[in-house]
Amino acid sequence: MKRLAILGASGHGKVVAEAAELSDWDEVVFFDDAWPKISANSVWPVLGNTEDLLNSLNEFSGVAVAIGNNSIRLKKLNLLCEQGVALPAIIHPNAVISRYATIGDGSVVCAGVVVSADTKIGAGAILNTGCSIDHDCLLAEAVHISPGARLAGGTKVEVCAWVGIGAVVRQLISIGAYSVVGAGAAVVKDVPERTTVVGIPAQ
Numbered sequence: 001m002k003r004l005a006i007l008g009a010s011g012h013g014k015v016v017a018e019a020a021e022l023s024d025w026d027e028v029v030f031f032d033d034a035w036p037k038i039s040a041n042s043v044w045p046v047l048g049n050t051e052d053l054l055n056s057l058n059e060f061s062g063v064a065v066a067i068g069n070n071s072i073r074l075k076k077l078n079l080l081c082e083q084g085v086a087l088p089a090i091i092h093p094n095a096v097i098s099r100y101a102t103i104g105d106g107s108v109v110c111a112g113v114v115v116s117a118d119t120k121i122g123a124g125a126i127l128n129t130g131c132s133i134d135h136d137c138l139l140a141e142a143v144h145i146s147p148g149a150r151l152a153g154g155t156k157v158e159v160c161a162w163v164g165i166g167a168v169v170r171q172l173i174s175i176g177a178y179s180v181v182g183a184g185a186a187v188v189k190d191v192p193e194r195t196t197v198v199g200i201p202a203q
């Protein structure tokens with residue numbers, strides 16, 4: 001019996017739970033720091049907060065972190081990593097991932113995602129519904145590529161950067177650490193770290 005604990009009982013958590021159930025997990029339960037105010041997330045129970053999870057790790061075959069905020073997700077993943085717990089990537093069965101791509105531990109790959117050859121996805125990434133990451137891309141830890149965003153070949157996305165829904169990124173572009181690409185933007189030049197860009201072309 002493979003039991004998965006998910007930390008973060010948000011809407012994104014539901015997406016992660018369903019992807020896990022559709023792959024090879026038998027049972028999914030949640031933990032969230034808003035417990036006991038939140039005791040369920042849709043059909044899945046919320047059993048406690050982060051501390052409760054840390055005290056019950058031996059009951060689970062793996063833990064996923066479903067927190068949209070990249071920095072908080074990375075912090076929680078590092079905390080769990082220190083405990084030596086398995087942090088499996090959760091991959092929806094309808095994602096298409098090249099056999100020549102790698103997906104880091106603790107990442108979530110949602111339905112309809114395409115990851116092409118020789119692309120490397122770091123730990124704790126969110127590849128959200130229907131995004132596409134073309135060949136030779138390099139995504140660092142804890143990035144979030146939002147639904148429908150498209151990264152052309154050779155794109156680099158540094159730690160904790162967020163590419164908004166429906167954005168497009170031209171080939172060979174770098175998105176700096178902790179930067180944000182706004183919804184629907186078209187990025188045609190490098191984005192420095194800790195910078196927000198919006199529009200077409202993005203600036």
Ligand SMILES: CC(C)(COP(=O)(O)OP(=O)(O)OC[C@H]1O[C@@H](n2cnc3c(N)ncnc32)[C@H](O)[C@@H]1OP(=O)(O)O)[C@@H](O)C(=O)NCCC(=O)NCCS
Pocket residue numbers: 128146147163164165180181182183184185196197198199
């Ligand atoms: C870019 C973004 C982070 C800015 O958020 P914010 O700091 O709260 O900005 P505001 O909503 O206050 O908007 C500030 C200004 O930027 C403009 N703006 C905001 N987002 C924009 C976008 N994506 N494209 C173009 N203009 C945008 C607003 O119209 C506003 O302009 P104004 O000052 O002339 O009225 C946000 O709008 C965004 O695009 N987030 C991505 C959302 C997403 O991908 N969600 C999916 C989650 S899975």
